[in-house]
Amino acid sequence: MTAPIPLAGGSAAQGSLYERIGPQVLHDLVTRFYTLVPQDELLRALFPADLSETARKQEAFLTGFLGGPPLYFQQYGPPRLRARHMPFAIAPAQARAWLGCMRRAMQATPGLHPDDATEMYQALEKVAAHMVNSA
Template sequence: MAEEAAPGPGTATTAYEWLGGEARVRALVDRFYDLMDLEPDYAELRAAHGETLEGARDKLFWFLSGWLGGPDLYIAQFGHPRLRARHMPFRIGIRERDQWLACMAQAMRELAVDPELAARLETSFYQTADWMRNQGA
């Protein structure tokens, strides 16, 4: 059976639907963390995540599901994300921000996310990632 195409901007009511729902959000998160593990260009980002990525995979999937307009899985389990506060223990500078953004952009390209959606997400991801920085320039 062929995989159904995700709805486009004219038919989707949320970025979650436009991306393709639960399975596509999970695929994006999995590819993001696979790339982080495989690509030397993301070494500092990977080092910040400890020995295993399993917990991080689930938390990003749960968070992105709600952030994209789907089910609020993260909030249901942990309450408000408090992103900046939860990331304060980790060194997040320009390099880590840029590696996170590049890794996510690569994951979106490899999964053939609609270019219009990818561009919108990249803008939003940049704003959030830059706000998360806790190290100076």
């Protein structure tokens, strides 16, 4: 991937997913997600102990990905996510674990409408599959 893919439009709901979800709920979701990551055995081995910078980058990425301002691009340049994930062995099991943490984080985030969560999750499933680089 060379640039954030805005997901705006395409559904009956008004505005981009970012506008519907809002920055505060997105922040809460990302924070919750990175409290779950170190609790997962498969993921713990891949991520640094201090996840604060990772969380900042993810929040910036998702802001643009969901149709908001392209914060990741502005702060860090082209995401090139698949290339950035190449140093880490990501098999289908790790992708499932990542998505599992995201699903649980979504379920535990107050204020995230289930329809918005479903739409976001379905988009993330595609990106996660694209990150798989090992058997």
